Amino acid sequence: MKKVNLEELYEKGIKMHHITNTAYPLRPTSFLKYKITGNNETKELIKKDLENVDSLSLYVHVPFCQSRCKFCEYAVVSGDDYNKKEEYVKALLKEIDMYKEIIGNKKILGFDLGGGTPTQLETEQIRIITEKLHENFNFDSNTEMSIETTPVVAAKDPKKIKDIYDIGYRRISMGIQTINAKLLEAFGREGNNNIYENAIKNIREAGFKKLNIDLMYGFLNQDIEDFKNTLEYTVKLNPEYITLYRNRYKGTKIAQEAEHVTLKKVNDQYKLAHKFLNKQGFIAPYGKNTFSRLKGDYGTSDYLTKRVIEGLPYIGMGLGAQSYGYKYLAYNEGASTKTLQNYFTKIEKGEFPVQDIYPLPQSEAIAKMVSVAFYFAFVDLDCFKKRFNVDFKEYFKDEIDFLLNKDLIEFKDNHMLVKEKGVENVGGVIPMFYSDSSREELMKMDKIF
Ligand SMILES: C[S@@+](CC[C@H](N)C(=O)[O-])C[C@H]1O[C@@H](n2cnc3c(N)ncnc32)[C@H](O)[C@@H]1O
Numbered sequence: 197m198k199k200v201n202l203e204e205l206y207e208k209g210i211k212m213h214h215i216t217n218t219a220y221p222l223r224p225t226s227f228l229k230y231k232i233t234g235n236n237e238t239k240e241l242i243k244k245d246l247e248n249v250d251s252l253s254l255y256v257h258v259p260f261c262q263s264r265c266k267f268c269e270y271a272v273v274s275g276d277d278y279n280k281k282e283e284y285v286k287a288l289l290k291e292i293d294m295y296k297e298i299i300g301n302k303k304i305l306g307f308d309l310g311g312g313t314p315t316q317l318e319t320e321q322i323r324i325i326t327e328k329l330h331e332n333f334n335f336d337s338n339t340e341m342s343i344e345t346t347p348v349v350a351a352k353d354p355k356k357i358k359d360i361y362d363i364g365y366r367r368i369s370m371g372i373q374t375i376n377a378k379l380l381e382a383f384g385r386e387g388n389n390n391i392y393e394n395a396i397k398n399i400r401e402a403g404f405k406k407l408n409i410d411l412m413y414g415f416l417n418q419d420i421e422d423f424k425n426t427l428e429y430t431v432k433l434n435p436e437y438i439t440l441y442r443n444r445y446k447g448t449k450i451a452q453e454a455e456h457v458t459l460k461k462v463n464d465q466y467k468l469a470h471k472f473l474n475k476q477g478f479i480a481p482y483g484k485n486t487f488s489r490l491k492g493d494y495g496t497s498d499y500l501t502k503r504v505i506e507g508l509p510y511i512g513m514g515l516g517a518q519s520y521g522y523k524y525l526a527y528n529e530g531a532s533t534k535t536l537q538n539y540f541t542k543i544e545k546g547e548f549p550v551q552d553i554y555p556l557p558q559s560e561a562i563a564k565m566v567s568v569a570f571y572f573a574f575v576d577l578d579c580f581k582k583r584f585n586v587d588f589k590e591y592f593k594d595e596i597d598f599l600l601n602k603d604l605i606e607f608k609d610n611h612m613l614v615k616e617k618g619v620e621n622v623g624g625v626i627p628m629f630y631s632d633s634s635r636e637e638l639m640k641m642d643k644i645f
Pocket residue numbers: 267268269270310311312313344345346347369370371372373410411412441442443444445448
Protein backbone atom coordinates (compact mmCIF):
# COMPACT_ATOMS: atom_id res chain seq x y z
CA MET A 197 0.00 0.00 0.00
CA LYS A 198 1.36 3.41 -1.00
CA LYS A 199 2.14 5.90 1.76
CA VAL A 200 -0.54 8.57 1.78
CA ASN A 201 -1.43 11.30 4.18
CA LEU A 202 -4.12 9.55 6.21
CA GLU A 203 -5.33 12.76 7.82
CA GLU A 204 -6.05 14.23 4.39
CA LEU A 205 -7.77 11.05 3.28
CA TYR A 206 -9.90 11.05 6.42
CA GLU A 207 -10.92 14.70 6.00
CA LYS A 208 -11.75 14.17 2.34
CA GLY A 209 -13.82 11.08 3.16
CA ILE A 210 -15.86 13.08 5.65
CA LYS A 211 -16.34 15.86 3.14
CA MET A 212 -17.64 13.36 0.59
CA HIS A 213 -19.81 11.56 3.17
CA HIS A 214 -22.65 11.11 0.70
CA ILE A 215 -20.59 8.60 -1.26
CA THR A 216 -17.98 7.19 1.12
CA ASN A 217 -20.46 4.64 2.43
CA THR A 218 -20.81 0.85 2.43
CA ALA A 219 -21.30 0.80 -1.36
CA TYR A 220 -17.92 0.21 -3.01
CA PRO A 221 -16.44 1.18 -5.49
CA LEU A 222 -17.03 4.93 -5.50
CA ARG A 223 -18.38 5.18 -9.04
CA PRO A 224 -19.72 2.80 -11.70
CA THR A 225 -16.62 3.66 -13.74
CA SER A 226 -14.05 3.15 -10.96
CA PHE A 227 -13.11 -0.40 -12.00
CA LEU A 228 -13.07 0.08 -15.78
CA LYS A 229 -9.32 -0.50 -15.83
CA TYR A 230 -9.88 -4.10 -14.68
CA LYS A 231 -12.69 -4.87 -17.11
CA ILE A 232 -12.64 -7.93 -19.36
CA THR A 233 -15.08 -8.61 -22.21
CA GLY A 234 -16.44 -11.53 -24.25
CA ASN A 235 -18.87 -14.25 -23.28
CA ASN A 236 -16.29 -17.06 -23.17
CA GLU A 237 -13.89 -14.94 -21.14
CA THR A 238 -16.70 -14.08 -18.72
CA LYS A 239 -17.68 -17.71 -18.30
CA GLU A 240 -14.08 -18.80 -17.80
CA LEU A 241 -13.44 -16.11 -15.22
CA ILE A 242 -16.53 -17.00 -13.16
CA LYS A 243 -15.77 -20.72 -13.40
CA LYS A 244 -12.14 -20.36 -12.37
CA ASP A 245 -12.90 -17.88 -9.63
CA LEU A 246 -15.53 -20.09 -8.01
CA GLU A 247 -13.09 -23.00 -7.88
CA ASN A 248 -11.78 -21.19 -4.80
CA VAL A 249 -15.00 -21.50 -2.81
CA ASP A 250 -17.18 -24.34 -1.62
CA SER A 251 -20.12 -22.21 -0.50
CA LEU A 252 -21.83 -19.01 -1.64
CA SER A 253 -25.12 -17.11 -1.65
CA LEU A 254 -27.58 -16.31 -4.40
CA TYR A 255 -29.44 -13.10 -5.08
CA VAL A 256 -32.22 -12.88 -7.67
CA HIS A 257 -33.43 -9.46 -8.74
CA VAL A 258 -37.02 -8.75 -9.75
CA PRO A 259 -37.07 -5.16 -11.02
CA PHE A 260 -40.79 -4.46 -11.33
CA CYS A 261 -42.45 -1.59 -9.48
CA GLN A 262 -45.73 0.20 -10.16
CA SER A 263 -43.66 3.40 -10.44
CA ARG A 264 -40.20 4.46 -9.35
CA CYS A 265 -40.02 6.25 -6.00
CA LYS A 266 -37.95 9.38 -6.52
CA PHE A 267 -35.39 8.46 -3.85
CA CYS A 268 -34.81 4.94 -5.20
CA GLU A 269 -31.38 3.96 -6.51
CA TYR A 270 -32.12 0.41 -7.62
CA ALA A 271 -32.52 -1.25 -11.02
CA VAL A 272 -36.27 -0.80 -11.22
CA VAL A 273 -38.58 -0.85 -14.24
CA SER A 274 -42.11 0.52 -14.58
CA GLY A 275 -44.01 1.93 -17.58
CA ASP A 276 -43.86 -0.27 -20.72
CA ASP A 277 -41.26 -2.62 -19.28
CA TYR A 278 -43.62 -3.36 -16.40
CA ASN A 279 -45.70 -5.50 -18.78
CA LYS A 280 -42.81 -7.76 -19.72
CA LYS A 281 -42.92 -9.93 -16.62
CA GLU A 282 -43.52 -13.17 -18.47
CA GLU A 283 -40.63 -12.56 -20.82
CA TYR A 284 -38.50 -11.60 -17.85
CA VAL A 285 -39.21 -14.79 -15.93
CA LYS A 286 -38.36 -16.87 -19.02
CA ALA A 287 -35.06 -15.03 -19.40
CA LEU A 288 -34.29 -15.37 -15.70
CA LEU A 289 -34.85 -19.14 -15.81
CA LYS A 290 -32.35 -19.33 -18.67
CA GLU A 291 -29.82 -17.32 -16.69
CA ILE A 292 -30.30 -19.62 -13.70
CA ASP A 293 -29.54 -22.57 -16.01
CA MET A 294 -26.30 -20.92 -17.18
CA TYR A 295 -24.98 -21.14 -13.63
CA LYS A 296 -26.01 -24.75 -13.03
CA GLU A 297 -22.79 -26.34 -14.18
CA ILE A 298 -20.52 -23.61 -12.79
CA ILE A 299 -21.96 -23.63 -9.29
CA GLY A 300 -22.47 -27.39 -9.32
CA ASN A 301 -22.68 -28.88 -5.86
CA LYS A 302 -21.41 -25.90 -3.86
CA LYS A 303 -23.47 -25.15 -0.77
CA ILE A 304 -25.94 -22.28 -1.03
CA LEU A 305 -25.92 -20.56 2.37
CA GLY A 306 -28.14 -17.56 1.64
CA PHE A 307 -30.81 -16.55 -0.84
CA ASP A 308 -32.74 -13.30 -1.31
CA LEU A 309 -35.46 -12.65 -3.83
CA GLY A 310 -35.10 -8.89 -3.98
CA GLY A 311 -36.01 -5.92 -6.05
CA GLY A 312 -37.68 -3.79 -7.13
CA THR A 313 -40.68 -5.63 -5.87
CA PRO A 314 -40.62 -9.43 -6.31
CA THR A 315 -44.24 -9.68 -5.14
CA GLN A 316 -45.30 -7.81 -8.28
CA LEU A 317 -44.86 -11.19 -9.98
CA GLU A 318 -47.68 -13.73 -10.01
CA THR A 319 -47.47 -16.41 -7.32
CA GLU A 320 -46.84 -19.05 -9.98
CA GLN A 321 -43.90 -17.07 -11.34
CA ILE A 322 -42.37 -16.82 -7.87
CA ARG A 323 -42.91 -20.55 -7.41
CA ILE A 324 -41.29 -21.44 -10.74
CA ILE A 325 -38.21 -19.28 -10.05
CA THR A 326 -37.80 -20.69 -6.55
CA GLU A 327 -38.25 -24.29 -7.65
CA LYS A 328 -35.79 -23.84 -10.48
CA LEU A 329 -33.17 -22.58 -8.03
CA HIS A 330 -33.71 -25.55 -5.76
CA GLU A 331 -33.59 -27.98 -8.69
CA ASN A 332 -30.33 -26.55 -9.97
CA PHE A 333 -28.45 -25.79 -6.76
CA ASN A 334 -27.56 -27.41 -3.47
CA PHE A 335 -29.31 -25.32 -0.81
CA ASP A 336 -28.11 -25.95 2.71
CA SER A 337 -31.00 -27.20 4.85
CA ASN A 338 -30.54 -24.23 7.24
CA THR A 339 -30.69 -21.58 4.53
CA GLU A 340 -33.61 -19.29 5.13
CA MET A 341 -35.12 -17.71 2.04
CA SER A 342 -35.99 -14.01 2.24
CA ILE A 343 -38.24 -11.93 0.00
CA GLU A 344 -39.12 -8.25 -0.40
CA THR A 345 -42.54 -6.72 -0.89
CA THR A 346 -44.16 -3.32 -0.73
CA PRO A 347 -46.89 -2.72 1.84
CA VAL A 348 -49.32 -2.03 -1.02
CA VAL A 349 -48.98 -5.53 -2.49
CA ALA A 350 -48.98 -7.22 0.92
CA ALA A 351 -52.17 -5.34 1.87
CA LYS A 352 -53.95 -6.07 -1.40
CA ASP A 353 -53.18 -9.75 -1.88
CA PRO A 354 -53.32 -11.89 1.28
CA LYS A 355 -53.47 -15.08 -0.78
CA LYS A 356 -50.21 -14.28 -2.55
CA ILE A 357 -48.47 -13.62 0.77
CA LYS A 358 -49.75 -16.93 2.15
CA ASP A 359 -48.62 -18.77 -1.00
CA ILE A 360 -45.17 -17.23 -0.70
CA TYR A 361 -44.92 -18.56 2.84
CA ASP A 362 -46.04 -21.98 1.59
CA ILE A 363 -43.39 -21.90 -1.16
CA GLY A 364 -40.88 -21.72 1.68
CA TYR A 365 -39.95 -18.08 2.32
CA ARG A 366 -39.55 -17.43 6.04
CA ARG A 367 -38.34 -13.84 6.19
CA ILE A 368 -40.17 -10.97 4.54
CA SER A 369 -39.13 -7.34 4.28
CA MET A 370 -41.07 -4.26 3.24
CA GLY A 371 -40.44 -0.56 3.20
CA ILE A 372 -42.50 2.04 5.00
CA GLN A 373 -39.69 4.62 4.63
CA THR A 374 -41.65 7.49 6.22
CA ILE A 375 -45.22 8.00 7.35
CA ASN A 376 -45.13 11.69 6.44
CA ALA A 377 -47.83 12.03 3.76
CA LYS A 378 -46.26 15.11 2.20
CA LEU A 379 -42.90 13.45 1.78
CA LEU A 380 -44.50 10.33 0.35
CA GLU A 381 -46.39 12.42 -2.15
CA ALA A 382 -43.24 14.28 -3.15
CA PHE A 383 -41.49 10.92 -3.70
CA GLY A 384 -44.43 9.53 -5.70
CA ARG A 385 -44.95 6.67 -3.26
CA GLU A 386 -48.25 5.24 -2.11
CA GLY A 387 -48.76 4.47 1.58
CA ASN A 388 -50.97 5.13 4.61
CA ASN A 389 -51.72 3.55 7.97
CA ASN A 390 -54.54 1.47 6.60
CA ILE A 391 -52.25 -0.08 3.99
CA TYR A 392 -49.47 -0.75 6.52
CA GLU A 393 -51.78 -2.35 9.06
CA ASN A 394 -53.49 -4.59 6.50
CA ALA A 395 -50.10 -5.58 5.09
CA ILE A 396 -48.95 -6.67 8.53
CA LYS A 397 -52.17 -8.53 9.26
CA ASN A 398 -51.76 -10.49 6.03
CA ILE A 399 -48.09 -11.19 6.65
CA ARG A 400 -48.81 -12.49 10.16
CA GLU A 401 -51.81 -14.57 9.05
CA ALA A 402 -49.66 -16.14 6.36
CA GLY A 403 -47.37 -17.41 9.14
CA PHE A 404 -44.32 -15.14 8.84
CA LYS A 405 -42.45 -14.80 12.14
CA LYS A 406 -39.62 -12.74 10.71
CA LEU A 407 -40.78 -9.40 9.39
CA ASN A 408 -38.46 -6.50 8.65
CA ILE A 409 -39.58 -2.92 8.04
CA ASP A 410 -37.31 -0.48 6.18
CA LEU A 411 -37.29 3.19 7.18
CA MET A 412 -35.30 5.96 5.58
CA TYR A 413 -33.61 9.10 6.86
CA GLY A 414 -31.37 11.85 5.55
CA PHE A 415 -34.03 13.41 3.34
CA LEU A 416 -33.81 17.16 2.81
CA ASN A 417 -37.36 17.93 3.92
CA GLN A 418 -37.57 15.39 6.71
CA ASP A 419 -37.25 17.03 10.10
CA ILE A 420 -36.41 15.20 13.28
CA GLU A 421 -40.02 15.22 14.53
CA ASP A 422 -41.16 13.56 11.32
CA PHE A 423 -38.60 10.87 11.72
CA LYS A 424 -39.52 10.35 15.37
CA ASN A 425 -43.20 9.92 14.46
CA THR A 426 -42.27 7.30 11.88
CA LEU A 427 -40.12 5.42 14.39
CA GLU A 428 -42.86 5.46 17.04
CA TYR A 429 -45.47 4.26 14.60
CA THR A 430 -43.25 1.49 13.27
CA VAL A 431 -42.45 0.13 16.73
CA LYS A 432 -46.18 -0.16 17.39
CA LEU A 433 -46.50 -2.38 14.32
CA ASN A 434 -44.28 -4.84 16.20
CA PRO A 435 -42.04 -6.19 13.44
CA GLU A 436 -39.13 -8.40 14.48
CA TYR A 437 -36.65 -6.10 12.77
CA ILE A 438 -36.37 -2.47 11.71
CA THR A 439 -33.74 -1.41 9.18
CA LEU A 440 -32.72 2.22 8.82
CA TYR A 441 -31.44 3.34 5.44
CA ARG A 442 -29.68 6.63 5.16
CA ASN A 443 -30.67 7.84 1.71
CA ARG A 444 -27.93 7.38 -0.88
CA TYR A 445 -28.51 10.07 -3.45
CA LYS A 446 -26.21 8.87 -6.21
CA GLY A 447 -28.24 8.01 -9.33
CA THR A 448 -31.64 9.01 -7.90
CA LYS A 449 -34.14 11.60 -9.10
CA ILE A 450 -33.40 13.73 -6.04
CA ALA A 451 -29.59 13.67 -6.35
CA GLN A 452 -29.43 17.47 -6.47
CA GLU A 453 -30.75 17.64 -2.89
CA ALA A 454 -27.73 15.84 -1.44
CA GLU A 455 -25.48 18.86 -1.07
CA HIS A 456 -28.02 20.50 1.26
CA VAL A 457 -28.20 17.55 3.64
CA THR A 458 -25.59 17.99 6.35
CA LEU A 459 -23.65 15.34 8.16
CA LYS A 460 -24.92 16.77 11.44
CA LYS A 461 -28.49 16.21 10.34
CA VAL A 462 -28.02 12.53 9.49
CA ASN A 463 -25.96 11.92 12.62
CA ASP A 464 -28.67 13.50 14.81
CA GLN A 465 -31.33 11.38 13.14
CA TYR A 466 -29.38 8.17 13.59
CA LYS A 467 -28.58 9.01 17.21
CA LEU A 468 -32.23 9.61 18.01
CA ALA A 469 -33.29 6.39 16.31
CA HIS A 470 -30.62 4.32 18.01
CA LYS A 471 -31.57 5.56 21.46
CA PHE A 472 -35.28 5.18 20.88
CA LEU A 473 -35.18 1.75 19.25
CA ASN A 474 -32.86 0.26 21.85
CA LYS A 475 -35.17 1.54 24.58
CA GLN A 476 -38.06 -0.17 22.84
CA GLY A 477 -36.19 -3.49 22.74
CA PHE A 478 -34.92 -3.24 19.15
CA ILE A 479 -31.25 -3.86 19.71
CA ALA A 480 -28.23 -2.92 17.61
CA PRO A 481 -24.74 -1.74 18.45
CA TYR A 482 -24.13 1.91 17.61
CA GLY A 483 -23.61 2.23 13.87
CA LYS A 484 -25.54 -0.86 12.78
CA ASN A 485 -28.55 -0.29 10.54
CA THR A 486 -30.69 -3.31 11.31
CA PHE A 487 -32.29 -3.42 14.76
CA SER A 488 -33.62 -6.72 16.03
CA ARG A 489 -35.91 -7.59 18.91
CA LEU A 490 -34.96 -11.30 18.67
CA LYS A 491 -32.02 -12.19 20.86
CA GLY A 492 -28.93 -13.44 19.02
CA ASP A 493 -30.49 -12.62 15.64
CA TYR A 494 -28.72 -10.00 13.51
CA GLY A 495 -32.02 -9.28 11.80
CA THR A 496 -30.70 -9.39 8.26
CA SER A 497 -31.26 -12.19 5.76
CA ASP A 498 -28.74 -15.06 5.60
CA TYR A 499 -27.56 -13.64 2.29
CA LEU A 500 -26.78 -10.22 3.74
CA THR A 501 -25.47 -11.42 7.10
CA LYS A 502 -22.90 -13.71 5.49
CA ARG A 503 -21.97 -11.08 2.96
CA VAL A 504 -21.33 -8.50 5.68
CA ILE A 505 -19.54 -10.64 8.25
CA GLU A 506 -17.79 -13.29 6.18
CA GLY A 507 -17.48 -11.61 2.79
CA LEU A 508 -19.17 -14.73 1.42
CA PRO A 509 -19.24 -14.63 -2.39
CA TYR A 510 -22.63 -14.23 -4.04
CA ILE A 511 -23.97 -14.62 -7.53
CA GLY A 512 -26.62 -12.11 -8.53
CA MET A 513 -29.07 -12.98 -11.28
CA GLY A 514 -31.60 -10.77 -13.02
CA LEU A 515 -31.58 -7.17 -14.18
CA GLY A 516 -28.63 -5.12 -12.94
CA ALA A 517 -27.75 -7.67 -10.25
CA GLN A 518 -24.31 -7.47 -8.68
CA SER A 519 -22.09 -10.52 -8.16
CA TYR A 520 -19.06 -10.63 -5.90
CA GLY A 521 -17.00 -13.74 -6.46
CA TYR A 522 -13.91 -14.85 -4.63
CA LYS A 523 -12.00 -12.18 -6.54
CA TYR A 524 -14.24 -10.65 -9.14
CA LEU A 525 -17.06 -8.15 -9.27
CA ALA A 526 -19.77 -8.05 -11.93
CA TYR A 527 -22.90 -6.12 -12.73
CA ASN A 528 -25.60 -7.55 -14.94
CA GLU A 529 -27.07 -5.75 -17.91
CA GLY A 530 -29.48 -3.06 -16.78
CA ALA A 531 -27.29 -1.77 -13.94
CA SER A 532 -26.66 1.40 -15.97
CA THR A 533 -29.65 1.62 -18.31
CA LYS A 534 -32.27 0.31 -15.86
CA THR A 535 -34.13 -1.11 -18.87
CA LEU A 536 -34.72 -4.69 -19.92
CA GLN A 537 -33.65 -4.80 -23.57
CA ASN A 538 -29.94 -5.58 -23.30
CA TYR A 539 -30.61 -8.19 -20.65
CA PHE A 540 -33.10 -9.93 -22.96
CA THR A 541 -30.82 -9.67 -25.99
CA LYS A 542 -27.86 -11.33 -24.30
CA ILE A 543 -30.00 -14.12 -22.88
CA GLU A 544 -31.54 -14.74 -26.33
CA LYS A 545 -28.03 -15.10 -27.74
CA GLY A 546 -27.23 -17.62 -25.03
CA GLU A 547 -24.72 -15.25 -23.41
CA PHE A 548 -24.21 -14.36 -19.79
CA PRO A 549 -26.24 -11.15 -19.35
CA VAL A 550 -23.27 -9.38 -17.82
CA GLN A 551 -22.76 -5.66 -18.42
CA ASP A 552 -19.37 -5.34 -16.70
CA ILE A 553 -17.09 -7.90 -15.14
CA TYR A 554 -13.84 -7.16 -13.35
CA PRO A 555 -11.25 -9.59 -12.04
CA LEU A 556 -10.12 -7.86 -8.86
CA PRO A 557 -6.69 -7.49 -7.33
CA GLN A 558 -6.65 -8.56 -3.70
CA SER A 559 -6.65 -4.92 -2.49
CA GLU A 560 -9.99 -4.27 -4.26
CA ALA A 561 -11.62 -7.50 -3.06
CA ILE A 562 -10.57 -6.53 0.46
CA ALA A 563 -11.83 -2.95 0.14
CA LYS A 564 -15.16 -4.25 -1.09
CA MET A 565 -15.56 -6.63 1.85
CA VAL A 566 -14.46 -4.14 4.51
CA SER A 567 -16.68 -1.34 3.15
CA VAL A 568 -19.69 -3.63 3.43
CA ALA A 569 -18.66 -4.68 6.96
CA PHE A 570 -19.49 -1.14 8.12
CA TYR A 571 -23.13 -2.05 7.61
CA PHE A 572 -22.77 -3.85 10.97
CA ALA A 573 -20.06 -1.49 12.30
CA PHE A 574 -17.52 -4.23 12.95
CA VAL A 575 -14.94 -6.36 11.18
CA ASP A 576 -14.53 -9.95 12.35
CA LEU A 577 -10.77 -10.52 12.12
CA ASP A 578 -11.06 -14.32 11.95
CA CYS A 579 -13.50 -14.11 9.05
CA PHE A 580 -11.20 -11.64 7.32
CA LYS A 581 -8.22 -13.95 7.72
CA LYS A 582 -10.19 -16.90 6.45
CA ARG A 583 -11.42 -14.95 3.44
CA PHE A 584 -8.12 -13.37 2.33
CA ASN A 585 -5.44 -15.33 4.10
CA VAL A 586 -3.89 -12.15 5.47
CA ASP A 587 -3.83 -10.65 8.93
CA PHE A 588 -6.10 -7.59 9.14
CA LYS A 589 -4.01 -5.79 11.75
CA GLU A 590 -0.81 -6.27 9.77
CA TYR A 591 -2.30 -5.42 6.41
CA PHE A 592 -3.78 -2.14 7.69
CA LYS A 593 -1.18 -1.40 10.36
CA ASP A 594 -0.75 2.35 9.70
CA GLU A 595 -4.45 2.92 9.14
CA ILE A 596 -5.37 1.14 12.35
CA ASP A 597 -2.82 3.15 14.34
CA PHE A 598 -4.30 6.30 12.87
CA LEU A 599 -7.87 5.30 13.74
CA LEU A 600 -6.91 4.18 17.26
CA ASN A 601 -5.09 7.45 17.87
CA LYS A 602 -8.18 9.36 16.89
CA ASP A 603 -10.32 7.18 19.17
CA LEU A 604 -12.54 6.09 16.26
CA ILE A 605 -12.20 2.31 16.68
CA GLU A 606 -11.36 -0.29 19.31
CA PHE A 607 -10.58 -4.00 19.34
CA LYS A 608 -12.50 -6.56 21.37
CA ASP A 609 -12.66 -10.36 21.06
CA ASN A 610 -10.89 -10.35 17.72
CA HIS A 611 -13.31 -7.78 16.27
CA MET A 612 -12.58 -4.27 15.15
CA LEU A 613 -15.46 -2.19 16.51
CA VAL A 614 -16.33 1.29 15.36
CA LYS A 615 -16.74 3.66 18.30
CA GLU A 616 -19.46 6.31 18.45
CA LYS A 617 -17.15 9.01 17.14
CA GLY A 618 -16.12 6.63 14.36
CA VAL A 619 -19.75 6.07 13.39
CA GLU A 620 -20.37 9.80 13.21
CA ASN A 621 -17.37 10.18 10.94
CA VAL A 622 -17.70 6.87 9.16
CA GLY A 623 -17.27 8.55 5.77
CA GLY A 624 -13.71 9.25 6.84
CA VAL A 625 -13.10 5.85 8.41
CA ILE A 626 -14.16 3.65 5.48
CA PRO A 627 -11.60 5.05 2.97
CA MET A 628 -8.80 3.89 5.29
CA PHE A 629 -9.52 0.44 3.88
CA TYR A 630 -9.72 1.48 0.22
CA SER A 631 -7.27 0.34 -2.44
CA ASP A 632 -4.60 2.79 -3.59
CA SER A 633 -6.54 3.61 -6.74
CA SER A 634 -9.79 4.37 -4.86
CA ARG A 635 -7.88 6.59 -2.44
CA GLU A 636 -6.48 8.50 -5.38
CA GLU A 637 -9.90 8.72 -6.97
CA LEU A 638 -11.42 10.07 -3.77
CA MET A 639 -8.67 12.63 -3.26
CA LYS A 640 -9.25 14.00 -6.76
CA MET A 641 -13.02 14.39 -6.36
CA ASP A 642 -14.44 17.83 -5.99
CA LYS A 643 -18.13 17.32 -6.65
CA ILE A 644 -20.37 14.89 -4.75
CA PHE A 645 -21.48 13.11 -7.95
C1 LIG B 1 -35.01 -2.68 -2.97
S1 LIG B 1 -35.99 -1.84 -1.87
C2 LIG B 1 -37.31 -3.03 -1.76
C3 LIG B 1 -38.46 -2.69 -0.93
C4 LIG B 1 -39.79 -2.46 -1.59
N1 LIG B 1 -39.70 -2.30 -3.00
C5 LIG B 1 -40.44 -1.26 -0.96
O1 LIG B 1 -40.22 -0.16 -1.48
O2 LIG B 1 -41.14 -1.41 0.03
C6 LIG B 1 -35.16 -2.03 -0.31
C7 LIG B 1 -35.01 -0.79 0.49
O3 LIG B 1 -33.96 0.00 0.02
C8 LIG B 1 -34.12 1.29 0.56
N2 LIG B 1 -33.70 2.28 -0.45
C9 LIG B 1 -34.29 2.56 -1.63
N3 LIG B 1 -33.62 3.54 -2.27
C10 LIG B 1 -32.57 3.87 -1.48
C11 LIG B 1 -31.52 4.84 -1.56
N4 LIG B 1 -31.43 5.66 -2.60
N5 LIG B 1 -30.64 4.89 -0.56
C12 LIG B 1 -30.72 4.08 0.52
N6 LIG B 1 -31.69 3.17 0.65
C13 LIG B 1 -32.61 3.06 -0.32
C14 LIG B 1 -35.57 1.45 0.96
O4 LIG B 1 -35.67 1.59 2.36
C15 LIG B 1 -36.18 0.15 0.49
O5 LIG B 1 -37.22 -0.29 1.32
